[in-house]
Amino acid sequence: MTEIFNINALTRENIKKLEAYSSARNEFKGLVDNVIFLDANENPFENGINRYPDPLQNQVKQILTEIHKISQEQMLLGNGSDEVLDLIFRAFCEPNIDNIITLPPTYGMYQVLAEVNAIEVKEVLLNKNFQPDVDTILSAVNANTKLLFLCSPNNPTGNSFSEEAVLTLLDKFKGLIVIDEAYIDFSKQQSWLKRLEEFPNLIITQTLSKAYGMAGIRLGICYASKEIISILNRIKPPYNVNQLTQQKAISRLSDLKQIRHQIADILVERERLSDALKDISCVKTIYPSDANFILIKVDDATKRYNQLLEQNIVIRNRSKQHLCENCLRLTIGTPIENKKLIEAFKSL
Ligand SMILES: *Cc1c(COP(=O)(O)O)cnc(C)c1O
Numbered sequence: 001m002t003e004i005f006n007i008n009a010l011t012r013e014n015i016k017k018l019e020a021y022s023s024a025r026n027e028f029k030g031l032v033d034n035v036i037f038l039d040a041n042e043n044p045f046e047n048g049i050n051r052y053p054d055p056l057q058n059q060v061k062q063i064l065t066e067i068h069k070i071s072q073e074q075m076l077l078g079n080g081s082d083e084v085l086d087l088i089f090r091a092f093c094e095p096n097i098d099n100i101i102t103l104p105p106t107y108g109m110y111q112v113l114a115e116v117n118a119i120e121v122k123e124v125l126l127n128k129n130f131q132p133d134v135d136t137i138l139s140a141v142n143a144n145t146k147l148l149f150l151c152s153p154n155n156p157t158g159n160s161f162s163e164e165a166v167l168t169l170l171d172k173f174k175g176l177i178v179i180d181e182a183y184i185d186f187s188k189q190q191s192w193l194k195r196l197e198e199f200p201n202l203i204i205t206q207t208l209s210k211a212y213g214m215a216g217i218r219l220g221i222c223y224a225s226k227e228i229i230s231i232l233n234r235i236k237p238p239y240n241v242n243q244l245t246q247q248k249a250i251s252r253l254s255d256l257k258q259i260r261h262q263i264a265d266i267l268v269e270r271e272r273l274s275d276a277l278k279d280i281s282c283v284k285t286i287y288p289s290d291a292n293f294i295l296i297k298v299d300d301a302t303k304r305y306n307q308l309l310e311q312n313i314v315i316r317n318r319s320k321q322h323l324c325e326n327c328l329r330l331t332i333g334t335p336i337e338n339k340k341l342i343e344a345f346k347s348l
Pocket of ligand 1: 079
């Protein structure tokens with residue numbers, strides 16, 4: 001970007017004026033030992049969770065800093081990526097005035113969050129290779145277009161977006177670009193995190209729900225400039241990530257070896273499953289995947305979906321989505337689960 005990027009110009013007026021709620025734990029966070037905490041109306045009898053959690057989740061962020069070499073002022077944690085995405089809407093999109101751009105077929109939450117926040121959605125379909133149609137996207141932009149969502153690797157198509165397309169958009173689009181990297185750990189492409197410093201309009205979201213195996217604890221992460229993160233920190237609920245979530249995240253993130261093994265195993269299984277599907281006659285197309293799922297086109301998606309359900313296998317029918325006629329999305333399971341899936345397909 002040649003001209004100076006000004007995040008203030010994109011921020012809602014009410015948010016600019018707002019002062020963050022100062023919670024009890026925030027005001028005295030430096031103190032740990034030998035302090036009597038009588039400030040937050042907690043129950044004083046220790047049970048491990050009687051105190052409010054750290055509002056800024058410093059220990060979790062410390063580990064993320066070590067993993068990604070990114071400063072804590074450039075990250076915000078939320079109750080799943082869904083909360084993080086909602087905070088981005090609330091900070092930058094003025095209800096009934098602003099709009100966002102999504103690239104269907106893609107993750108459904110962008111649309112839901114836009115509707116909840118009364119924000120218009122401009123949809124620009126991916127091209128036939130499921131890549132962003134850069135020119136059409138740029139021509140859809142108007143003065144009130146605040147956010148552009150790039151889901152890469154994309155759900156449900158499974159592919160990553162070309163670096164060239166993303167770079168052009170980062171350069172030409174004057175609003176904020178949110179790259180949703182929920183599946184980045186399964187991808188051949190490297191994360192845009194490495195290039196965060198170059199783009200003041202870039203927000204990257206990741207999650208512990210997929211590769212890290214912690215969908216149940218609800219922890220989503222947003223990486224961006226200090227300026228963007230400080231705005232989001234001012235509007236987030238003070239205790240948005242609970243104590244148990246923080247504890248679980250700390251213990252599991254301290255064992256990256258196991259996570260790396262699991263990712264490697266899932267990738268092996270993805271190739272195995274993808275190969276095996278080639279021999280199934282109702283499967284017409286197997287789309288290349290950079291994620292932990294495979295999108296396939298079959299002869300009759302609803303029929304095949306129901307047949308698999310009868311065999312107690314639940315997959316996702318995506319055939320109602322744009323460009324996904326007769327498409328099914330298959331999550332990579334354990335080796336035994338994938339074997340059963342293949343057997344079930346063979347029996348159809
Ligand atoms: C699964 C998924 C997420 C994860 O959301 P959480 O709220 O963190 O569980 C985010 N984005 C996409 C595209 C996903 O498919």
